[in-house]
Amino acid sequence: MKTLMFYELAPEGLAKVPDHYPAHVARLQEFKARGVLLMAGPYGNPPVGALAVFTDAGAAEAFAAGDPFVLNGIVARTRYEPWDEGLA
Secondary structure: OEEEEEEEEOOOHHHHHHHHHHHHHHHHHHHHHOOOEEEEEEEOOOOOEEEEEEOOHHHHHHHHHHOHHHHOOOEEEEEEEEEOOOOO
16 A cells, blocks of 8 residues: 655745755655655645655655655645555
8 A cells, every 4th residue: 555645835835945945856856766755746736735655654754754845844734645556
């Protein structure tokens, strides 16, 4: 079973993205290279949040714990949901 991780942007979060984007992308690439992050990206126009698919809950929680977007107040809320992939 995979884990979906949802980020909800803080009201002032979008304005802070440019300052922390390079470090956030580096973290995404690190977790992707380790094989525990399958895909990720923002949703909404303009973005209101982001969704990522991880191989398990531990990887998702570890990612968020050190993500510059979380640490610097860009993300207001993080939510995790188990996901049974129905079509691969």
